[in-house]
Amino acid sequence: MGEIIIERISTGIDDLDIKLNGGYPKNRAILVTGSTGVGKTIFGLHFLHRSCTEGKKCVLIATEELPDDIFHQAKIIGLNLEDYYNSGQLIIEGLFEIRAQRAENVKKYGFMPEGLSVELPSIVNSISEDTDVVVVDNLGAYTLSLSVQDFKDQFDALNFIFIGKSYTSLFIMDDVSYNIIKQVADYSVYGLIRLMVKENPYTGKVERYISIPKVRSTNISLDLIVFDITSEGIIFLRPQQEQ
Ligand SMILES: Nc1ncnc2c1ncn2[C@@H]1O[C@H](COP(=O)(O)OP(=O)(O)O)[C@@H](O)[C@H]1O
Ligand SMILES: [Mg+2]
Numbered sequence: 001m002g003e004i005i006i007e008r009i010s011t012g013i014d015d016l017d018i019k020l021n022g023g024y025p026k027n028r029a030i031l032v033t034g035s036t037g038v039g040k041t042i043f044g045l046h047f048l049h050r051s052c053t054e055g056k057k058c059v060l061i062a063t064e065e066l067p068d069d070i071f072h073q074a075k076i077i078g079l080n081l082e083d084y085y086n087s088g089q090l091i092i093e094g095l096f097e098i099r100a101q102r103a104e105n106v107k108k109y110g111f112m113p114e115g116l117s118v119e120l121p122s123i124v125n126s127i128s129e130d131t132d133v134v135v136v137d138n139l140g141a142y143t144l145s146l147s148v149q150d151f152k153d154q155f156d157a158l159n160f161i162f163i164g165k166s167y168t169s170l171f172i173m174d175d176v177s178y179n180i181i182k183q184v185a186d187y188s189v190y191g192l193i194r195l196m197v198k199e200n201p202y203t204g205k206v207e208r209y210i211s212i213p214k215v216r217s218t219n220i221s222l223d224l225i226v227f228d229i230t231s232e233g234i235i236f237l238r239p240q241q242e243q
Contacts, residue, residue, distance in 0.1 A: 006217045009133070009168050010054070012046030016210075019225075021218050024191070029169040031139075031180045031185055031214070034195030039229050040172045041065070043195070045074045046233055047082065047170050054197050056132035057071035061123060061200040062136035063095040065143035077233035093126045095141055119146075120205040122156035124161050133171040134162065139185070140177025152184045159188045174178060200226075209240065 006021030024030050024047070034040050049060050067085065068080075070092065074081040084090040094224045105122075120142045127134060141149050159170060162169050173185060186192055196209045209224045223242040 004097040010050045012050030013234050019212065019220060020215060024168060024170070024174065025215065025217060026168050027163060029162060029172060029188070030172060030188035030193060031171045031189040032193045032195065033173045033175060035175045035197060038197050039234060040195060040196040041073065041079060041137055042229060042234055044137050044170055045077070045079055045171055048090060048133065048135055049079040049081055051133040052081070052089055057125050057130055058090045059131050060090065060094055060134045061134070061136045063138050067092045076231070077183045078231060082159040113180065118126045121157045121161060123158060129165065130169060134167045135172065136169070139173040140169045143177045143181050148182050148184055149179045152188070155185055155188045190216070
């Protein structure tokens with residue numbers, strides 16, 4: 001029987017690539033969750049920057065920050081995203097563009113046809129076919145008016161469409177939204193990464209932790225890893241138990 005080899009695509013964080021047997025599984029979706037300020041957006045910036053340097057076409061759906069703020073944060077951790085944006089290799093879409101497209105549909109059809117009334121799968125309308133990498137930051141922006149079941153249905157639909165188009169995607173979601181949708185987003189994605197800030201019980205120091213509860217077709221340990229954000233972005237420090 002032939003073994004299915006899942007190609008890998010660099011996460012942009014070298015320590016994480018090692019942990020994930022080479023990177024995120026290609027043409028699949030990963031969900032990154034965590035509380036505010038923990039480093040989720042920076043995770044996305046690493047992935048986008050590395051993908052751009054590898055010549056991949058990238059789309060960032062940014063619901064919270066404007067392009068200039070994104071470039072500024074990237075620069076602080078030593079990543080130049082602006083050049084890729086200016087050359088068109090990186091496209092940044094805001095929530096407003098997506099809302100506007102929805103309004104355009106209403107204008108075009110005179111009403112919101114069934115099937116088009118869903119908000120989350122319509123993200124795909126703002127992504128060109130030749131895109132390789134999609135980062136959605138923050139998926140929580142799409143959950144606010146949805147029931148848990150509707151969110152799950154729409155997120156499943158979106159993932160199905162993304163896989164059909166061979167996008168490698170990183171969905172970023174804040175903990176508040178993630179808990180509101182009762183963490184059902186877990187079931188739709190290929191891999192899960194949780195970022196946390198908590199107090200080290202031995203030192204009393206508040207630290208950043210990463211936990212990887214699941215990545216299909218990847219052999220990973222469940223140990224928590226302490227990480228830090230530096231002028232070079234995210235670096236892994238040590239497994240939790242070695243303190
Ligand atoms: N160069 C840096 N050195 C240290 N910490 C940084 C640096 N750049 C950003 N940070 C930290 O990263 C955090 C923001 O990360 P971000 O990815 O925006 O969080 P999230 O998206 O989870 O809300 C801030 O709390 C800030 O303290
Ligand atoms: Mg963020």
